[in-house]
Every structure is written in structure tokens, then in C-alpha cells.
Amino acid sequence: MNGLARRAGGRLGMGVWLLAVWVLLWGRIDAATVIGGLAVVLVAYAVSRLPTVPLVTRVRPVPLAKAALEFAWDLLVSSVVIAWHALRAPGRIQGAIIEVGARSRSEVVLLAVTTSVSLRPGTLLVGLDWERSLLRIHGMPVRSEEEADAARDGVLRTERRLMRALVIPDDDIRPDTGARPDVPPAEEE
Amino acid sequence: MTAGDVVTAVLLPTGAAFSAVGALGVLRFPDLLTRLHAATKPQTIGLLLILAGVAPQTGSLADAAPLLLVAVFQLITAPVAAQTIGAAAYRTGAIDPATLTLDESSPPGDRA
Numbered sequence: 418m419n420g421l422a423r424r425a426g427g428r429l430g431m432g433v434w435l436l437a438v439w440v441l442l443w444g445r446i447d448a449a450t451v452i453g454g455l456a457v458v459l460v461a462y463a464v465s466r467l468p469t470v471p472l473v474t475r476v477r478p479v480p481l482a483k484a485a486l487e488f489a490w491d492l493l494v495s496s497v498v499i500a501w502h503a504l505r506a507p508g509r510i511q512g513a514i515i516e517v518g519a520r521s522r523s524e525v526v527l528l529a530v531t532t533s534v535s536l537r538p539g540t541l542l543v544g545l546d547w548e549r550s551l552l553r554i555h556g557m558p559v560r561s562e563e564e565a566d567a568a569r570d571g572v573l574r575t576e577r578r579l580m581r582a583l584v585i586p587d588d589d590i591r592p593d594t595g596a597r598p599d600v601p602p603a604e605e606e
Numbered sequence: 607m608t609a610g611d612v613v614t615a616v617l618l619p620t621g622a623a624f625s626a627v628g629a630l631g632v633l634r635f636p637d638l639l640t641r642l643h644a645a646t647k648p649q650t651i652g653l654l655l656i657l658a659g660v661a662p663q664t665g666s667l668a669d670a671a672p673l674l675l676v677a678v679f680q681l682i683t684a685p686v687a688a689q690t691i692g693a694a695a696y697r698t699g700a701i702d703p704a705t706l707t708l709d710e711s712s713p714p715g716d717r718a
Contacts, residue, residue: 438675441675442672444668444669444671492647492650492651493651495647496624496650499628499644500627500628500631502631503627503630503631503644503648504627507631507634507640508634508636510636511706512639512640512706513709514696531685532681532682534685535684535685535688536647536650536681536684539647541639541642541646541688541689542689542693543695543696544696553696555639555692555696557639557640
């Protein structure tokens with residue numbers, strides 16, 4: 418697949434998403450809504466030159482569903498944990514800034530990871546070093562080195578899950594091993 | 607009372623409770639970052655539960671569809687806001703070191 422087709426595919430995906438939002442906002446599907454939606458999408462493109470969405474070549478449905486379910490569970494747990502601390506001892510809460518080396522080079526995967534991280538149990542992205550693929554994360558509650566390591570493992574687990582679900586053309590990393598072919602393997606957690 | 611009403615009766619108060627605790631957390635946590643946690647998490651699940659509770663009352667799929675849209679945009683935008691504020695706080699050094707057990711990041715002079 419050449420770059421042009423890839424870009425066109427990315428544009429088309431964005432257009433379909435805009436049309437879907439339009440139809441959902443109207444709450445009904447009929448000829449007038451869809452044609453009006455298409456017109457709005459075309460005008461939006463002509464005026465704003467929306468960015469190309471990096472293409473995902475393949476979505477594996479089962480791992481994606483698994484990732485979504487685990488994310489929903491994480492969201493619930495995180496909310497209960499933070500709620501518990503808000504009610505019990507908010508003044509004594511301790512956090513930590515930890516650095517996590519991301520394995521994926523794909524923008525889509527990293528975006529999914531950071532979004533997921535910022536919604537997950539006591540983790541929040543405060544910085545991203547793109548050159549070194551380093552995620553700087555504030556974790557809470559973290560009272561010891563062990564809990565910091567647990568938070569780091571959680572982020573890496575999320576990344577592995579998402580890499581399994583989304584297949585990216587220029588992501589030359591095998592999700593099962595996490596090894597990058599061109600660099601020596603990073604130390605394992 | 608139908609099954610939908612039961613779902614609504616359970617989910618609406620649960621969602622409201624999460625949102626209330628989120629607000630309480632913003633009030634009670636010690637510094638900006640810890641408050642951001644309270645602002646982004648219990649409140650997000652609170653809204654999702656409230657939307658799920660409202661859905662059975664809408665009667666038709668067409669009326670429930672915008673609720674899904676609200677949920678999607680909440681999930682997309684909440685982390686963006688949290689990360690933007692979090693990154694700004696980190697760069698300007700607005701983090702109270704007393705609330706940190708560990709800081710693995712480079713010394714403040716090197717912060718990009």
C-alpha cells in the first residue's frame with residue numbers, strides 16, 4: 418500500500434466518523450440527514466483541512482473487546498480507590514512521578530495508551546518525551562517503590578493489550594515479545 | 607415498575623454519588639495533581655453511570671443515540687484536559703514535593 422492510498426484511507430475514516438457524529442446528533446437516519454451530513458463533512462474538509470488520521474491496518478476484534486472490558490474494569494476500580502481516599506484521608510495521600518518506557522512507536526497506540534492511562538487507577542500523564550518514547554506519569558496512591566513498580570506494570574500491561582488489539586503498518590514491534598528488532602531488548606520489568 | 611426503571615433507579619444515584627465524591631476530592635486533596643485525579647476519575651464514571659441510567663427512559667434507540675455521543679466525547683476529552691493541566695503543572699514546578707514518595711524524572715533544570 419502506498420502513502421497516498423494510506424492518506425486517503427485516513428481521510429475517509431475521519432469523514433465517516435464526522436458523518437456518524439452528525440447522524441447521531443440528529444438521532445435519525447434518512448436521506449436528508451445523510452446527504453446534509455455529507456455536505457457538512459465536505460465543507461468541514463474544504464475549510465479546515467483536517468489532519469490525516471494515522472491508519473490502523475487491522476483491528477483484532479477479540480483483543481479489542483478484551484482491552485475495552487479491562488479498561489472499563491480499571492475505570493471502575495480507579496474511581497472506587499480515589500473515592501475511598503477522598504472520603505477517608507485526603508490529606509495523607511502520596512503520589513509519585515514515574516517514567517515508563519513505551520515500546521510502541523505508533524501514534525495511534527500511544528494515544529490510546531495515554532488516554533487509557535489518564536482515565537485509569539490513579540495514573541495521570543504529565544509529560545511525554547517523544548524522542549525517547551518515555552511516558553512521565555503521576556501515580557497515586559503510591560507509598561513505596563513496590564507500588565510505583567505496580568503502577569508501571571499496569572501501564573505496560575495496558576500498552577501490550579492495545580498493541581495486540583490495533584495493528585499498525587509502521588509499528589515493527591511484535592506485541593507478544595515486546596522486542597524491537599533494531600535495538601537491543603530493554604531490561605524487563 | 608419495569609426492568610428499565612430498576613436499572614435507572616440503581617444507576618442514577620450511583621452515578622450521582624461518584625460525581626459528588628469527585629467534587630469532594632477536588633476540595634479535600636492537598637495539591638493540584640492529586641486534585642486532578644479526583645476531577646477526572648470519579649466524575650467520569652459518574653457521568654457514564656448517569657447516562658446509562660437515563661438510556662432506558664428514552665424509549666427509542668434514536669433518542670438514546672446522543673447519550674452515546676456524550677459518553678464518547680467525555681472519554682475523549684477528559685484525559686486531554688487532565689493531561690494539559692498536568693503537564694503545565696509539572697513544567698512550572700507547581701507540584702508539592704511533600705506529596706511525592708518518588709520522583710524518577712530528571713532534575714528541574716533539565717525539564718523540557
